[in-house]
Amino acid sequence: MTGISRRRFVQTSAMGAAFAGFYGPWQHLHAQARPIRLGLTNDASGQFGNSGRDDHRGIRMAIEEQNAKGGVLGRKIEWITADTESNPAVATRVAERFITREDCSILLGALHSGVANAITQVANKSGTIYLNTNSSAPSEAGENCSRIKFVWDGNGSNFIKAAVQNAVNTIGKNWVQLTNDYVYGHSTAATTKTLVEKAGGKITENLLVPQNTRDFTAYLLKIQQLKPDVVSTAMGGDDNKALREQVAQLGMGENPAWIEPQADWPDVWGAPQSLSGVFGTTWYHKLELPGVDEFVKRWQAFNKNDTGAIPVPGNVSYNGYIATRELFRAIERAGSTNNIQIIRALEGLKMPAAERMQHFDAYINPNTHQVNQTIYLARKNPKPGDNTDHFDILSWTEPQQVEDEAAPGKCKLVPYEQVPTVDA
């Protein structure tokens, strides 16, 4: 040992050890102790309460699985939730509270497009990343898009695009629309009209249905008087369930033909006998694809003590789960919890079909933040394999073929420099 005395070496080592003993573990503990906090903005009551709870189950399952693996970037994930009540005004208050008082750096969850849009407005102000897990209004990745928001469900345009051309050719050109009088209904109906007219059909009437309508007899009588070939619906939540039930009671499910953008699994579960016509979905628990059975079993194990849970997962819980899982992967790829870096890690993301348990690879459009994915068309299953087998999957379409072409023209994402920086 040259140039340093033994005494000096021992002193330096002791000081170093003392410093490491103080500073090193303190740093380590600090990183461990500071979890990433997520705000789950799920509807637990109101029009979309039932589906909102299923969305919540999927998100929670992804969080639990990630925490079981040690969290993200070595940090535990914490979550809080509050009922957004299927009400945009309540959602605004919840989002404000989560961001300003609960220290949530990322928000997840929505069914109602008004709720999703309200949360986006709040999240925009602080640059908080928001994952719209299940609201499928085309406007969410169109005029209401945002740099901080990613839309994980297939949107109304995707579903309608998969169905319209075929329906105009094979069923008829005269269409009537039943449109829920809020943002999802209007934006889906506008897309449907464009596509029907492009395919050579005609919208003879668009019947607007106020939210919370429970009696559809006046509408169903009018539809009979108008005698359309096809009725295209853009209805959501409890309104849609009541409509389906009343259509089934009248035996009008087959004539005229009914086309519904998406049948959410929690809505179907309560009244499967009321399913009619052709409808879309993004996932089904009986898809014959690798990983599906195993995912169903994991989901069932996770929810075994939840008395309100449906026996099998559906599209809503699936979307919640996938969105959350991909968020964690994006954070790990980014190696950071900085919002801009996470956004960059999600933009343009390509997700292999096998990992998403769908037929085709999915991708996030970097210009709209819409997750483009396989779109399935289904009908009521005439030969169910068991008491959960309510869908008969008719077709699956590649995301490129059903991409919402109008969305990029409507969506203007602000430059990164204009997004406030957030670090979780």
Next chain:
Amino acid sequence: MLNLLPHLVNGLMLGLLFALIALGFTLIVGLMEQINLAHGSLFALGAYVALQFLGPQPPLPPEAAQHWLALAPGWRYALTLLIAPCVVGVLGIAVEVCMRRTYGKDPLYGLLLTFGAALVIEESIRLVWGTRDHVLAVPAQMSGAFIFQGLIWSTYRFYAAGLAILVIALTWLVIEKTPYGAVIKAGAHDSEMVRALGINLPRYRLGVFVFGTMLAAFAGIVIAPIWGIRPHMGVDAVIPAFLIIVLGGVGSFWGAVLAALLVGLAIGLTGAYASEWSLLSIYVLLVAVVSFRARGLFGKKSMLEA
């Protein structure tokens, strides 16, 4: 141009259903001067109790359940229409006993108490039956559809409207043609005098509240096959019920029935001719009536107007 007749028929039928929904609410407001905000939750509970009795596992001892399930579906349904409101009526007793402390005090106490009861009942429903939707199946004879005026109509809606007429008539008979009804009305008008006559008024009040509760539950059972069953379905009932009693005039039985028919017609006709107005129309109707007649269609004149 659309044929108007089917929409008038539909509007009247809808009005009868609204009258059924509002009946229990009207009774309690009119005879007890209490606003029962738990009306909607009791309406929902009626539907859930009926669901249990009409399902494969009725809430009965094993032997009784076997006999029950052996009955024809029509009989089971008819008996459920009687049993389920009685079950909910027991809860009505509990709510009324709690409400006694609020009588004669600021009406806000009664409002808060029944609002709290509504929340407790709704959450209890979630705990017991879960959050998913249910469908209340009706006997085959009452379900299905038929053709009238070249259009398909739901058979069940006509049965439901018929049941509404029956219950409206029975309620009117109880209030107007029985000594019990006379005491109740007298008690609402001058409770001290009725007590001075040696009548046990709290017992009569309990009777009114339980009857109102049972009517709410009955309405829930009748409406459930049309609206579907979900924990928060009561909200869909309590808002129109409130609107109807204000429109008809607080305390007026026939005012409430007429108001319900007008509300049904407003929704039915606007649904056909200006669909985006179908729910808003009832509020426009309320504003129009109250603007010219502040006490509603048949409401009693207040001291200030005399």
